[in-house]
Amino acid sequence: xxxxxxxxxxxxxxxxxxxxxxxxxxxxxxxxxxxxxxxxxxxxxxxxxxxxxxxxxxxxxxxxxxxxxxxxxxxxxxxxxxxxxxxxxxxxxxxxxxxxxxxxxxxxxxxx
Amino acid sequence: xxxxxxxxxxxxxxxxxxxxxxxxxxxxxxxxxxxxxxxxxxxxxxxxxxxxxxxxxxxxxxxxxxxxxxxxxxxxxxxxxxxxxxxxxxxxxxxxxxxxxxxxxxxxxx
Numbered sequence: 001x002x003x004x005x006x007x008x009x010x011x012x013x014x015x016x017x018x019x020x021x022x023x024x025x026x027x028x029x030x031x032x033x034x035x036x037x038x039x040x041x042x043x044x045x046x047x048x049x050x051x052x053x054x055x056x057x058x059x060x061x062x063x064x065x066x067x068x069x070x071x072x073x074x075x076x077x078x079x080x081x082x083x084x085x086x087x088x089x090x091x092x093x094x095x096x097x098x099x100x101x102x103x104x105x106x107x108x109x110x111x112x
Numbered sequence: 113x114x115x116x117x118x119x120x121x122x123x124x125x126x127x128x129x130x131x132x133x134x135x136x137x138x139x140x141x142x143x144x145x146x147x148x149x150x151x152x153x154x155x156x157x158x159x160x161x162x163x164x165x166x167x168x169x170x171x172x173x174x175x176x177x178x179x180x181x182x183x184x185x186x187x188x189x190x191x192x193x194x195x196x197x198x199x200x201x202x203x204x205x206x207x208x209x210x211x212x213x214x215x216x217x218x219x220x221x222x
Binding site: 004042043045056090092097098100101102103104105106 | 145147152208209212213214
């Protein structure tokens, strides 16, 4: 069974630009969550989608948004990038609320 | 705001030594998960503990859930270089949300 796939693996953007990250969950997993990981702040929850609906949202500004498609694939968008947005962005899927998370290997975003 | 305090933040020991990582909270969790993350990869689930007082063993790793389901520990016996990584604990609250610890970066020197 294929794992969670995130693309691209690495991305370099300039301040003020916008970026879209993609995540393909494990087949059959309807829940997709996004996390931001930085050395100083650890793993920070961005949002979770289930069956195309945002179920939960973390404490991030409106520049961070996401969506989920009918095939459970998800995208995350960050607009007006700031230097502080440089981080590893992790996507995780699971079958439901009681299930553990299966993480992808992340997208390393660098904002210059 | 629920918090899960993980300690130590960083640990560097010699191969063969034992170590314990702690996750503590003032909140009660329905379950608690432990993950390990290696450089360049996402976290991978090691174990889920559900019942207060539960002890689970995974080869040289022993996981314990506190009786009151507010804390957990991970004990590694005879650590090996392959145990190197970032260890993360995550408590599942009453709304099925995951509350994450800040992580313990573990380095095992040969």
